[in-house]
Amino acid sequence: MRETNQDASAYAGQRATAESIERGGGGLSVSDLLARVVPAALPAHSATATAGAPDTDPPPPPDVDVLAAVIAAAAGRHLPEGHLPPDADFFDAGGSSVNAVELVAELEEELGIEVDLDEVFADARPSSLARRWARIPGIRATAPAVTTATDPKAGATTALPVPSPRTPPPAVAGSGEPAHAPHTTARREDLDQILADLALADRLPFISAPEPLPPRRLLLTGATGFLGSHMLLDLLRHSDAHVYCLVRAADQEAAEKRLGEALCSYRLPWSTEVRRRITVLPGDIRRPHLGLSEERWNELSHELDGIVGVAAAVDFLRGYQSLRASNVLSTLALAELAAAGRPKPLHHISSIAVFNEVGITSMGEDDPLAHADRLIAGYDQTKWAAEVALRRARDHGLIVTALRPGGIGGHTRTGAYNPQDLSSGLVSAFGRFRTVPAFRYLNVAPVDWVSRVAVGVICEPDAWGFDYNLTGVPNTLDDVVQDMALGGMHVRVKDWDDWRTDTLARLQAEPVPELTFLSRVLQSPTALKLCEATLKGPAATGERTAHLVEALGLQPATRYDARAQLKTFERLAGDGLARLPHKDDQPHLWFTETTEGQVGPVATAADTPCSMALTLSIASMHQLVTERRIDVRGHLTCPAAHPEPLTVERGDVWIRPEEGIPEHHGLTHQLLRYRLLLRDTDGGSWWLEGRKHARARRDLWRQTRALTVEIGREGEPALLAGELVVPADSYVRDQIDGIQVDPRLTGREQRAAKLTWLAWFGLQMGRGLLGPFTRAAADLLDLRRTPHPTEHNR
Numbered sequence: 001m002r003e004t005n006q007d008a009s010a011y012a013g014q015r016a017t018a019e020s021i022e023r024g025g026g027g028l029s030v031s032d033l034l035a036r037v038v039p040a041a042l043p044a045h046s047a048t049a050t051a052g053a054p055d056t057d058p059p060p061p062p063d064v065d066v067l068a069a070v071i072a073a074a075a076g077r078h079l080p081e082g083h084l085p086p087d088a089d090f091f092d093a094g095g096s097s098v099n100a101v102e103l104v105a106e107l108e109e110e111l112g113i114e115v116d117l118d119e120v121f122a123d124a125r126p127s128s129l130a131r132r133w134a135r136i137p138g139i140r141a142t143a144p145a146v147t148t149a150t151d152p153k154a155g156a157t158t159a160l161p162v163p164s165p166r167t168p169p170p171a172v173a174g175s176g177e178p179a180h181a182p183h184t185t186a187r188r189e190d191l192d193q194i195l196a197d198l199a200l201a202d203r204l205p206f207i208s209a210p211e212p213l214p215p216r217r218l219l220l221t222g223a224t225g226f227l228g229s230h231m232l233l234d235l236l237r238h239s240d241a242h243v244y245c246l247v248r249a250a251d252q253e254a255a256e257k258r259l260g261e262a263l264c265s266y267r268l269p270w271s272t273e274v275r276r277r278i279t280v281l282p283g284d285i286r287r288p289h290l291g292l293s294e295e296r297w298n299e300l301s302h303e304l305d306g307i308v309g310v311a312a313a314v315d316f317l318r319g320y321q322s323l324r325a326s327n328v329l330s331t332l333a334l335a336e337l338a339a340a341g342r343p344k345p346l347h348h349i350s351s352i353a354v355f356n357e358v359g360i361t362s363m364g365e366d367d368p369l370a371h372a373d374r375l376i377a378g379y380d381q382t383k384w385a386a387e388v389a390l391r392r393a394r395d396h397g398l399i400v401t402a403l404r405p406g407g408i409g410g411h412t413r414t415g416a417y418n419p420q421d422l423s424s425g426l427v428s429a430f431g432r433f434r435t436v437p438a439f440r441y442l443n444v445a446p447v448d449w450v451s452r453v454a455v456g457v458i459c460e461p462d463a464w465g466f467d468y469n470l471t472g473v474p475n476t477l478d479d480v481v482q483d484m485a486l487g488g489m490h491v492r493v494k495d496w497d498d499w500r501t502d503t504l505a506r507l508q509a510e511p512v513p514e515l516t517f518l519s520r521v522l523q524s525p526t527a528l529k530l531c532e533a534t535l536k537g538p539a540a541t542g543e544r545t546a547h548l549v550e551a552l553g554l555q556p557a558t559r560y561d562a563r564a565q566l567k568t569f570e571r572l573a574g575d576g577l578a579r580l581p582h583k584d585d586q587p588h589l590w591f592t593e594t595t596e597g598q599v600g601p602v603a604t605a606a607d608t609p610c611s612m613a614l615t616l617s618i619a620s621m622h623q624l625v626t627e628r629r630i631d632v633r634g635h636l637t638c639p640a641a642h643p644e645p646l647t648v649e650r651g652d653v654w655i656r657p658e659e660g661i662p663e664h665h666g667l668t669h670q671l672l673r674y675r676l677l678l679r680d681t682d683g684g685s686w687w688l689e690g691r692k693h694a695r696a697r698r699d700l701w702r703q704t705r706a707l708t709v710e711i712g713r714e715g716e717p718a719l720l721a722g723e724l725v726v727p728a729d730s731y732v733r734d735q736i737d738g739i740q741v742d743p744r745l746t747g748r749e750q751r752a753a754k755l756t757w758l759a760w761f762g763l764q765m766g767r768g769l770l771g772p773f774t775r776a777a778a779d780l781l782d783l784r785r786t787p788h789p790t791e792h793n794r
Contacts, residue, residue, distance in 0.1 A: 068130035070111065075126055078103050089322050090124035092286055097317065097520060100124070118524060122186055122319030122378065135185060187373075190320040194372055194385045197328050201392035204335060210343040210399055212461035215305040219244045221285055221334070222310030224262035226418035227349065227408055230451035231310060233268050236277050238452075239459045244300065246283045246290060246311070255282040266416040285311050285330035290337070301341030308458060309334045310349045312383075316422060316527045317520060319378035320385075327382035328389065335393045335400075345399040345464045347457065350387045352406045352443060352471060352540050356380040356533040363443075363540040365404075365467045376529035399465045401457060405450050406443030406471040406540055409560050410568025413448065417568045419577070422531075424568075425518035428577035431569065433506050434491045436480060437499035439535035444560050445472030453545065456552045469542035472557040482749060483562035489581055489620065490588075490744045496535065500528070514577045566625065581619035587631070589741050589753055590617035592734045595707055599640055599722030602710070606722035608640040610709075616653060624760060628655045636678055636688065640720055641711055646678040646686055655761070656768050669694045671768045674707065677714075685714035690724070694769045704765060705731060 068086040075090050076083035078099040084090060090100065100120045107113040115129055123129070218235065222228030223245040235243055249255035259280055260270040284291035292300070313326035331348060338346040355363040356377070357370030369388070375381045390400045407423030410416060417424050423444050430436050450470045457463045475483075477493065484491050494502065500522050507519045521527040542557075549556055558564070572578035581588070593614045600606040614634035618624055632651025654673045674690035690709040697703070705726040710718040726735075739757065741750040 064127075064130045064134050067113075067133065068127040071107065071113065071115075071129050072126035074106055074111065075103055077106075084126065086127045086130075087125055089325065090120065090126075091313075091315070091318060091322055092124075092325060095124070097121075097315075097517070118317075118526060119186075121315075121317040121322065121524070122526070123321035124318070125321065128321060132186070186319070190378075190381060191373060193320060193324065194381060197324070197332075197385055198389050198392065200329075200332050201335065201389040201396075204339050204393050204396045204398065207339050207343045207397040209397065210305075210345055212464070213305070214239065214459050214461065215241045217242050217244070217304050218306045218308055218458070219246065219300060219304050219337070220308045220310065221246045221290075221330075222312065222349070223247065224259055225310060226266065226416075226421070227405065227447060227451060227454075228310035229263050229266050229268055230411070230447050231308070231455055232278070233263075233274075234451050234455040235308075235458070236274060238455055241305075241459075242277055242279065244279045244281055244304070246281050246285065246292075248284050248291075249282045251282055252280065255280045267411075267414040268416075285333065286325040288333070290330070290333055297337070298341070301337060304337075304342075304344050306345050306347065306458065307334050307338050308347045308349075312349070314379065314420065316377055316379050316530050317524050319526070320381040321378075323378050323382045327379075328385045331386040332389060335390060335398060339393075339396070339398055343397070343399075345401065346390070346393075347401045347403065347454075347464075348386070348390055349454070350402045350404045351383045352404050352469060353377075353380040353530075354384045354387050354404065355537065355540075356530060358529070358533045358536065360533075360537060362538055363469070365469050365542055365544050376533075377526055380530060380533075394465075401464050402467040403454050403457060404467065404469050404471070404540075406445065406469075408450055409444045409446045409565065410571065411448050412446045412564045413567060415567030415569075415571040416447070417571060418447075419514060419575070420517055422518075422521065422534075424572070424577070425515060425521070427565070427569070428515060428572050429503055429518060430480070430484065430491060431489055431572070431578035431580070432512070433503060434489060435494050435499055435502060436477070436484075436491050437496045437535060438493055439477055439496075440537065441474040441476060441539040442480065443471040443474050443537075443540040445470060445557065446560055446564055449555065449557065452554060453549060456554055457548065460548075460552060463548055466544060468545045468548070469540045470545060471540040471542060473559040474539040475559060475561075479559065479561065482752070483565075485742075485745055485749045485753070490586075490742055496532065512576060514575060562621075563625075570626070581623065586742055586744070587617035588620050589739060589757055590615055591739045592616075593726060594730050594734065595724035595726050597707075597722055597724035599638060599709065599711065599720040599724075601640075602718050602721045608638070608720075608722075610636070610638040610640065610720075610722060610724060612636050612724060614648065614651070618757070621756060621760070624655075624757075628657070628764075629653065630655070632674070632676060636676070636711075638711065638720070641686060642680040642682070642684070644681040646680050649677050649679050651676040655764050669768055671704065671765065672707075674709075687712055687714055689718075700769055701728070703769065 065086075072084050072086045072088075075095070078095060079090070080094045084093050090103070095103075101117065104115055104117050104120060107115050113133060115133055119129060119132055123132075218241045220228065220232060220235070220243050223232045223243075224247055232243060232245065235241055245259060247255040247259050249258050256275075263270045263274075281292065281296070289297045309331060311326070311330065313323050315323065334346055334348075338344045352363055354369045355367070357374040360370055369384060370380075372381065372384060372388075375384055387402055390398075390402065394400050408418065408421060409423060409427075410418075423442070449472060453468075453470055457468060481491055481493065504519060504522050507515060507522075521531070546557065569578055569580070573580045593616055594611070595614075596609075596611045598606040599608055599610045612634060614632055616630045616632055618630055623629060630653040632648055632653055634648045634651075635645040636648065637645045652675050654675075656669075656671065657673045658670050670691055671694050672690075672692040674688065676688040676690075678686040678688060680686065688709055688711050690707045692703065692705075692707055694700075694703055702725070705728070707724045707726075709720075709722060709724055711720040712718040736758070739754050741753045745753065
């Protein structure tokens with residue numbers, strides 16, 4: 001499906017002008033061009049006009065075509081290929097948001113053309129920027145002053161304009177209409193374009209239904225993206241299909257390299273078996289026929305059994321016009337391929353962004369979509385237009401399945417995540433700054449669940465042709481606050497505006513390169529509307545998805561909670577986006593422990609009193625789950641070591657450090673291991689190693705309290721050894737009833753923290769004490785076993 005071209009002669013004129021600028025020839029200096037763009041100087045008599053009676057003749061309109069050529073020439077210097085046609089999109093040509101900021105600064109500082117950054121994101125075609133700039137109030141009515149500067153490309157001295165005061169806006173040349181507010185005009189243009197794009201679906205042929213058989217040959221777009229790469233592997237794992245992967249690249253070798261690098265970046269295999277079952281096709285979804293040759297297009301139209309469209313430009317700053325080729329026209333091209341040759345089902349990855357209207361009351365799978373004129377962000381508009389266009393395609397007989405994820409969270413096992421996903425940015429900010437904005441629901445599900453369910457739909461013919469919300473179980477504000485609190489990250493809830501202002505200030509005071517995109521989103525009026533709709537929207541529901549998951553025997557949706565996010569949060573912290581709890585933070589939970597006993601020189605009787613008064617704490621439950629470690633502070637009183645108490649400078653306790661592996665292949669298991677670094681009042685350093693053991697004996701209560709210790713000076717072997725025991729009357733008082741929890745938590749959260757800790761610690765101790773008995777019972781039942789010498793007399 002090809003887009004209607006603009007007037008050929010106007011385009012040819014713009015291109016010729018732009019090429020002349022790039023060559024630096026033809027007598028076209030910047031000042032010459034701008035003289036054609038900006039109105040000529042006013043007549044001399046106007047300068048002496050009587051006050052209150054200015055010259056009423058309107059200034060001549062700017063030459064929009066020449067202005068587009070000037071902007072295109074400047075934009076080309078920020079692109080990989082070094083040039084940009086006036087009607088080409090800056091971002092589609094390889095420009096980034098950073099390049100856009102640099103371009104805006106260059107246009108203003110060097111050429112005196114003031115273009116708002118949001119206008120660039122809305123529609124990054126030089127021709128469109130020129131038309132909008134010509135409409136805005138203040139287009140200068142006099143020729144700009146000229147200064148000289150060195151052209152960095154040509155190395156020559158060139159005349160540059162100096163901005164001058166603005167006057168009321170003129171009409172646009174050839175438009176026949178007065179200038180309007182830029183945003184109002186842009187929204188009208190976007191809506192007109194959306195309607196025109198929807199009409200393109202009516203050009204599709206009428207076709208019969210495809211054969212309802214599991215696919216054997218599939219075309220997949222977006223295999224280098226976060227969701228697409230996981231879907232590729234799930235298609236290979238859970239079907240017999242051969243997958244054709246369309247990858248944007250210049251040739252076959254580059255396409256295969258790009259795909260392999262993408263899979264590896266998400267911790268997915270790039271193996272011989274994967275290569276054997278895929279065919280990589282270099283192409284481009286933004287080009288007619290997906291950038292494929294006519295021969296390849298015809299082959300695929302007759303060979304494929306299905307098409308899976310995942311590829312899309314996910315950018316919440318860009319406008320409809322800028323995202324249109326990637327998100328709308330590409331979808332229509334896939335529909336055209338599905339209808340060509342042998343009829344094929346089309347499985348379209350849409351988004352719950354199609355509901356992103358502020359004030360919408362429900363987001364069910366069959367609920368009405370948002371009103372197009374109430375969608376603000378270009379991304380929302382393009383996903384809406386693509387899905388609605390495919391609904392029209394259904395009327396032509398095309399089998400279309402719409403799969404709508406919400407936020408796509410990291411993988412629950414590998415921790416792989418999409419660094420440019422808005423949900424990843426928000427979660428990173430929550431953990432980093434310990435604040436969250438007030439919201440209703442977060443419709444987020446992990447990528448492994450979204451991918452697996454989507455592939456289940458693709459491989460099940462009875463599931464084709466319907467709409468599915470792949471949003472999992474939504475998180476409420478209370479869910480997120482409680483999850484983070486149990487993880488040792490107490491967060492404060494703020495009003496949305498306050499949270500945004502605070503987060504922006506923190507990101508500016510302490511820049512995080514990986515969160516630059518979030519900072520830009522929070523500064524964009526358009527993106528803020530998207531965030532507002534997302535945070536204030538209702539919970540997405542998916543009854544049809546739930547029934548299908550049950551029928552296919554797949555894992556049912558569960559809440560994307562703290563445990564599911566654990567691996568992802570670790571990777572976010574490792575990559576510098578989030579911040580995990582630290583032992584120097586306010587403890588999440590703590591309690592005291594007192595031990596008393598005797599020690600003596602190694603290999604002699606222990607006859608010197610020794611005691612410890614310790615405070616054991618955890619920064620988060622995350623610390624327990626991942627490290628099985630407790631932080632220790634306190635004092636050791638041992639006259640045999642030093643007359644004054646020794647201070648614990650750093651201490652750790654590991655719980656079941658060997659994961660139940662017995663010592664010396666016997667029946668003794670480690671329950672706890674203490675390692676303390678101490679300092680005496682004279683500045684000397686000491687170390688203490690302590691162990692609690694579990695044995696197949698009846699004194700279980702004492703085993704949980706008795707600590708075998710060794711003490712020595714730093715860098716030297718042990719000098720003292722003995723046993724310290726927690727007094728029976730202090731154990732329950734200190735380590736159960738005496739548990740303290742971060743006072744910033746609510747009473748309910750404090751009770752939950754205590755119960756979580758006691759349940760986890762009790763389970764670990766129970767497993768540790770049971771281990772020796774289980775092993776002893778196994779030894780007794782194994783009559784063929786030859787006793788090990790070290791096990792006698794234990």
